[in-house]
Amino acid sequence: MEKFVRVKGVAAPLPLANVDTDMIIPARYMKALTRTGLGRHLFQELRFDDADRERASFVLNRPACRDARILVADRNFGCGSSREHAVWALTDFGIRCVIAPSFGDIFSGNARKNGLLLIRLSETLCDHLRREIALAQHAAIEVDLAAQRIRLASGETIAFDVDTDDRHILMEGLDDITRTLRHADAIARFEAAIESLMTIP
Known part of the structure; x- marks a missing residue:
């Protein structure tokens, strides 16, 4: 999993609650067995019409936001059914961080496991951030997980808090398998002890 220390890039405002x-990724695009290519269908119904033509009004289709790395969303982002593909679609598109007042619980767990940073800010701060992004004409902002600060193009900084364990996992790039392998010696000792007990006559 790619480490997340800091990311600087375009932030796309998405003032839509209960996404x-x-x-994020319609079920019909979840047949793939790999994570690659899902970004093409990120927000499919919002980005494209029934003829698969881009909707010019959708933020990620605007020239300034096509390469967005950060998404400034609204409350309850990632609610609904459990699907890791939603996080995969975001990261495959290039999104490394989503900022919102709140997130779906299962979505939050999937994000942590896949290197997607979720930042919870109040609705007031999210509104302010979206306004500042628009005023700066989508100039790049920086999300610094090490310092737990968002730096806007204007020079303003916004502090944020992240769970200590989540911060460590993201900064070290530790997915579930990597974290398990760090205890390989202890696991081997446990398995050897169990095997010896099973061979006692």
């Missing part, structure tokens, strides 16, 4: 996982 569920089906809006």
